[in-house]
Amino acid sequence: MKITVIAPYTFGYIDVLVDKIAEGSNVTVEFIDISTIKFEYTSVLQRGKNFLLKNLLNRNLKREHRMRVLSNRLSQNPEQDVILVVRPDVLDEPVLAFLRTRAKKVISYYYDSINNIPEKQNLLAYFDEVYSFEKADVKKFGLKFITNFIPVDEPDNFANEKGVFHISSYDSRSKIIVDVARQLEKFEYPYNFVVKSGKALDSKYLKVITEYVDCKEVLQLMKRSDVILDVQKEHQEGLSFRVFEALGFDKKLITTNEDVRNYDFYNPENILIVDRENPVVIKSFLRNEYVPVPKSIKDKYRRDAWIQEVLGI
Known part of the structure; x- marks a missing residue:
């Protein structure tokens, strides 16, 4: 089974989830942490251009660069069985549409409530399934409920200090x-x-x-x-x-x-x-x-x- 996981920086919680996915038999998984896709200005003029684009046209050269790199990486991979996206609001909608051409199934996990990130409401149609830990969102938007998880498997018992x-x-x-x-x-x-x-x-x-x-x-x-x-x-x-x-x-x-x-x-x-x-x-x-x-x-x-x-x- 071929799986790609796409997420921004998530304090390591999605990293440890990917580690566990990789332990599965006959599974290959690639994790694309889009926060690691760096953009460097080539000149002061380009920095000024980006300032104007953001304020006048709601464009961002840094974000556009990330989307291009992400799309290129996905294009080079074989068709995936599943693409799992965490925080889809950090991706541009043309990229979300492109994901559907690169996998048999595209899933999202809403890592925060729609109340806190309202734009996620407009992205539901890009996914075959959307999971959320927020019961109100599940009920209101017809999502699938799942909780967060215990992030690592360690012995349950160890010495506790008071505090x-x-x-x-x-x-x-x-x-x-x-x-x-x-x-x-x-x-x-x-x-x-x-x-x-x-x-x-x-x-x-x-x-x-x-x-x-x-x-x-x-x-x-x-x-x-x-x-x-x-x-x-x-x-x-x-x-x-x-x-x-x-x-x-x-x-x-x-x-x-x-x-x-x-x-x-x-x-x-x-x-x-x-x-x-x-x-x-x-x-x-x-x-x-x-x-x-x-x-x-x-x-x-x-x-x-x-x-x-x-x-x-």
Whole structure:
């Protein structure tokens, strides 16, 4: 089976999915990370030309270059059995149409809600199947539902240190994160709250980084905690990767996502749901032991199960 996966930078989550696809027997997979297709201006004049094109004609030489390189790579490959596109909104529509000439089946996984990226609503017709982790989008637009996945297969049991871990971009969620940090300090419970920001922040509760962290590095940081804090984006109900990282590595979870109670792995001993406007951390939740989730349930959310559902392999 010949498979091509096309995606922008996704913090390493699609990379580890491709790694697992490649383990399949009689499978060849190519991953095209379009964020690695670089464009360099040849002159100051070209830079100025691109500025004018973007502002006057809504054109972008960098994006057009990426689309040409992508199309050329696809043209050189034999017909694929499946092309899987993550974040199709980063591709031009003529390229999306071209994909249909290069594969027997073209699938998309909507990596974010349509509320957050509205232009994805207009791209549905380019795909044979569209999957989403957002139940509201599935119902409204007739998509196929699938959750995110546990990103790596590692031993379920390893030594946990006491502490709450969180990592995200600095945005409207950060107020909630700071509210939780203040409560943890009162409990004298350790925490490591990391936010990515392009500017310095004056906060004793947040550790600021300037570069995105790959998911494998995140998992190493998680190992030094026993609780994960998950604060969902606004206008998103689908479960984030934080939920599945906590599930896969036997971590307790504090989350603002109320929909988590509707999943078969939910256990109030392991998962504390807090209000976005007034998050209240319960001290006994931190103190109580984690209740192991049966392997039969966890296996439903591993990469193997995701690949079987979406790609049929």
